Amino acid sequence: MFEWILSALVLLGAFFTLVGSLGLYKLPDFFMRLHGPTKATTLGVGALLIASALYFSFKTDYISMHEVLVTIFLFITAPVSAHLMAKAAIHIKLKQVKRTQNPMK
Amino acid sequence: MNLFNKMFPHPVLTLVLWGIWLLLNNTLSAGHVVLGLVFAIFIPWLTSGFWPEKVRMKAPLTLLKFLLIVLWDILVANMAVAKLILGRNKNLKPGFFYIDLDIQTPLGISLLANTISLTPGTVSCDLTEDRKRLLVHALHIEDIPTVVKEIKERYEAPLKEVFTEC
Numbered sequence: 001m002f003e004w005i006l007s008a009l010v011l012l013g014a015f016f017t018l019v020g021s022l023g024l025y026k027l028p029d030f031f032m033r034l035h036g037p038t039k040a041t042t043l044g045v046g047a048l049l050i051a052s053a054l055y056f057s058f059k060t061d062y063i064s065m066h067e068v069l070v071t072i073f074l075f076i077t078a079p080v081s082a083h084l085m086a087k088a089a090i091h092i093k094l095k096q097v098k099r100t101q102n103p104m105k
Numbered sequence: 106m107n108l109f110n111k112m113f114p115h116p117v118l119t120l121v122l123w124g125i126w127l128l129l130n131n132t133l134s135a136g137h138v139v140l141g142l143v144f145a146i147f148i149p150w151l152t153s154g155f156w157p158e159k160v161r162m163k164a165p166l167t168l169l170k171f172l173l174i175v176l177w178d179i180l181v182a183n184m185a186v187a188k189l190i191l192g193r194n195k196n197l198k199p200g201f202f203y204i205d206l207d208i209q210t211p212l213g214i215s216l217l218a219n220t221i222s223l224t225p226g227t228v229s230c231d232l233t234e235d236r237k238r239l240l241v242h243a244l245h246i247e248d249i250p251t252v253v254k255e256i257k258e259r260y261e262a263p264l265k266e267v268f269t270e271c
Contacts, residue, residue, distance in 0.1 A: 015187075016183060016187065019186075019187045019190055019191065020190075022190060022191070023186075023190040026190070026194065027190070027194065027197075027244075028194055029199075031199065031228075031230075031242045032197070032199050032244055034228050034242070035186065035190075035225065035226065035228060035244045036190065038222055038223070038225070038228060039183060039186050039187075039225040042179050042183065042223055042225065043179060043180060043183040043225075046179075062131070062132075064131065065128050065131055066128065066129075066131055068128055069125065069128045069129065072125075075219075075223060076219070078222070078223070079218065079219040079221075079222030079223055079228075079229070080219070082222050082228050082229075083218060083222060083228070083229055083230065086228055086229075086230035086231070086242060087230060087231050090230060090231055090240075096199075097199060099198060099199070100199045100200055100201065101198070101199075101200030101201065101202070101246070101249070102200070102201050103201060103202060103203055
């Protein structure tokens with residue numbers, strides 16, 4: 001049973017990471033592509049980390065909490081880097097898809 | 106109280122540092138608890154020059170509830186965005202929009218911007234110079250006023266309650 005939960009979590013994480021990367025590949029412009037990786041890091045990596053914490057807590061003698069730190073650092077750094085890239089992209093006026101609604105114009 | 110303030114110029118920072126030290130060492134042994142506490146007390150002392158304003162939190166329960174709401178939203182929105190990404194590009198309606206901010210504290214604004222970026226489908230892009238409006242990009246947006254209202258009610262209101270200027 002335990003193995004089933006773990007495998008489900010790992011697969012879920014892998015799936016969302018894959019979807020994130022796929023988004024990075026197929027979406028048409030920079031701003032839309034930005035959504036792919038920020039998503040993969042939240043649920044995708046989150047599920048993998050929960051699986052890791054569960055596995056090491058139950059299979060070894062000590063409770064493994066390193067994963068909490070990874071989560072915290074990811075949740076702090078991912079939005080900041082996305083924000084910086086978006087800000088830079090607006091500044092150098094990168095191309096956007098024509099149908100983008102834009103109040104800045 | 107005065108002595109307490111001198112001992113702990115930034116009580117929240119002290120707690121966070123202590124917690125991170127214990128997590129980094131992955132242990133709760135007495136030695137690391139004490140060593141971590143020593144670091145957690147002295148680092149805020151030595152660096153207090155870099156932290157001109159004090160972080161004040163009110164209503165920690167609201168913060169907890171906010172965190173749970175955000176985690177739930179991340180889960181739900183992730184499914185929605187996965188569907189959008191796997192769907193056809195042509196059907197997506199990307200767009201920029203401004204959110205007029207009620208929240209004024211820098212920490213509150215940065216937490217709000219982080220939350221917006223973390224919940225899939227929206228990325229915060231820019232803050233106007235006067236810190237009054239936040240520019241957000243959405244992957245797919247139909248009705249801007251509804252989304253803005255939802256963000257303001259779900260995320261900004263609790264954050265504003267927790268981090269208010271004293």
